[in-house]
Amino acid sequence: MRLRALRRLEEMELKRERDALQAEWADLQDLLESDARQWKKIVEQLRDTKKRFGDARRTSFAEAGEVEDVPIEAMIDREPITVVCSQMGWCRAMPGHIDLPRELKFKDGDGPRYTFHRLLVFGSNGRFYTLSASNLPGGRGMGEPVRLMVDLPNEAEIVALFIHRPGQKLLVASSAGDGFVVAEDEVIAQTRAGKQVLNVRGEVRAKVCRPVEGDHVATVGQKRKVLIFALADLPEMGRGKGVRLQKYKDGGLSDLCTFALEDGLQWLDPAGRQRTVSAEDLAEWRGARASAGRMAPRGFPQDNTF
Numbered sequence: 001m002r003l004r005a006l007r008r009l010e011e012m013e014l015k016r017e018r019d020a021l022q023a024e025w026a027d028l029q030d031l032l033e034s035d036a037r038q039w040k041k042i043v044e045q046l047r048d049t050k051k052r053f054g055d056a057r058r059t060s061f062a063e064a065g066e067v068e069d070v071p072i073e074a075m076i077d078r079e080p081i082t083v084v085c086s087q088m089g090w091c092r093a094m095p096g097h098i099d100l101p102r103e104l105k106f107k108d109g110d111g112p113r114y115t116f117h118r119l120l121v122f123g124s125n126g127r128f129y130t131l132s133a134s135n136l137p138g139g140r141g142m143g144e145p146v147r148l149m150v151d152l153p154n155e156a157e158i159v160a161l162f163i164h165r166p167g168q169k170l171l172v173a174s175s176a177g178d179g180f181v182v183a184e185d186e187v188i189a190q191t192r193a194g195k196q197v198l199n200v201r202g203e204v205r206a207k208v209c210r211p212v213e214g215d216h217v218a219t220v221g222q223k224r225k226v227l228i229f230a231l232a233d234l235p236e237m238g239r240g241k242g243v244r245l246q247k248y249k250d251g252g253l254s255d256l257c258t259f260a261l262e263d264g265l266q267w268l269d270p271a272g273r274q275r276t277v278s279a280e281d282l283a284e285w286r287g288a289r290a291s292a293g294r295m296a297p298r299g300f301p302q303d304n305t306f
Contacts (some may be wrong), residue, residue, distance in 0.1 A: 020135035039137050071199045072257070083119060083133060085146065085161050091136060092143030120187065121146060122172070124205040125156040126198035130164070151192045160209040169212040171234070172197060173245060176204045177219070177253040180242035181212055181234050199241045214260035218285075220296060220304050222251035227293030228265070229288045231258060242288040264268040267306050269299050 031037050082094040121129040129150040137144045146152060146161075165167040166185055173179030182197055196204050218228045227246045235243060246253065259265055264276040277297055284292055296304075 006216070018100075028051055057105050062070040067266065081168040083136060084143070085158070086143070089146045089152075089158055090143040091131070091146050091149065091161075093130035094271070098150075099131050118188070120160075120162055120164050121150065121152070121158060121194075122160040122209040123152050123156040123194070124159050124200075124207075125153060126172075126174070126200045126206040127152075127156075127196050128189055129192075129194040147191075150189075150194060152194070157205075159206050162209075162211075171208070171210050171212050171217070171221075171256065171258060172206065173208045173242070173253055173256055173285070174198060174200050174204050175207040177221070177244060177246045177248055178242040179234070179245050179256075180240060181209075181231075181235070181236040182238060185271055199239070201240075208256050211255055212258050214258050214263070215240050216261045217245070217256060217258050218265055218306065219246045219293070220254050220300075220306070221246055221248050221293070222249070222254045222304065223241045224296045224304060225293040226296045226300070227291060228261075228282055229289040233289040245294045247290055249292070257306040265306075270301070275299060 031041065055250065066160065068213070084094060085091045101241070119131040120135060121131060123129065126189050129152060130147075131146070131149060134150070146158060152158070164184065170182050170184050170187070171179060172182060179198070185196060200206055212231065215231050216228055216269075217231050217234065218226060222225045225246075230269040234245075245256065257265075261279045264278045265282055266274055266276045269275050285297070
């Protein structure tokens with residue numbers, strides 16, 4: 001066929017479509033203007049519906065069985081991961097259990113700080129924040145700042161990040177040397193804003209958070225004085241300022257740890273070797289809570305940490 005013949009056929013088809021639409025439009029206009037036609041149309045549609053779906057109900061009603069409540073956590077895939085948090089507070093989840101020596105990429109000037117396989121974050125503002133490992137960004141990139149995952153203020157730093165262990169107890173302390181024991185189950189935060197546990201004011205900041213192990217507490221001040229006292233002397237609280245752990249003439253708390261006295265106090269020497277001081281040799285550093293303590297034992301780390 002010639003091209004103009006094809007174009008003629010297309011023109012005829014368009015005219016037929018136009019005529020059909022105009023006829024439908026006119027019919028709808030008449031329908032809107034006539035109540036009688038509208039009711040007649042409704043009756044026809046009802047009859048058609050009854051004809052198609054007029055069979056008796058085939059379903060029956062019965063008492064619902066007991067429905068078990070399924071927690072949202074049960075719908076999360078279970079797989080091993082390693083959580084990495086950098087010095088600048090960027091967090092990510094690596095698939096599987098990676099080797100610690102494995103090379104990881106970080107932003108310029110950044111480096112590893114915490115590496116782990118619900119996570120708890122303790123900020124220097126004394127608040128605990130809860131992170132779900134299933135919501136952490138993947139390990140392909142550099143991760144995301146923890147501050148974007150929870151409402152951690154810009155002026156607050158991350159003091160500790162660790163795995164939540166139900167039943168565990170924690171010892172929290174401020175830079176002023178005040179602290180107390182708190183049950184880990186009591187610090188779980190339900191919102192991004194976190195949960196205030198250790199009260200701090202002014203220049204005082206939350207300094208340390210350690211799991212409670214053993215029966216004694218060892219503290220060291222910024223002036224390298226060490227004090228050892230019984231863990232039983234500390235109260236267990238849900239929130240507050242706490243009690244004085246060690247007295248300071250100037251400076252404040254540098255670090256603390258809990259340990260079993262019969263096993264001795266341990267730390268790593270400058271060469272990376274583990275050193276243990278027996279209970280007998282610790283006698284001169286043992287004293288009452290809130291006392292000043294004595295200069296650190298020979299060989300104690302220069303960074304004043306256990």
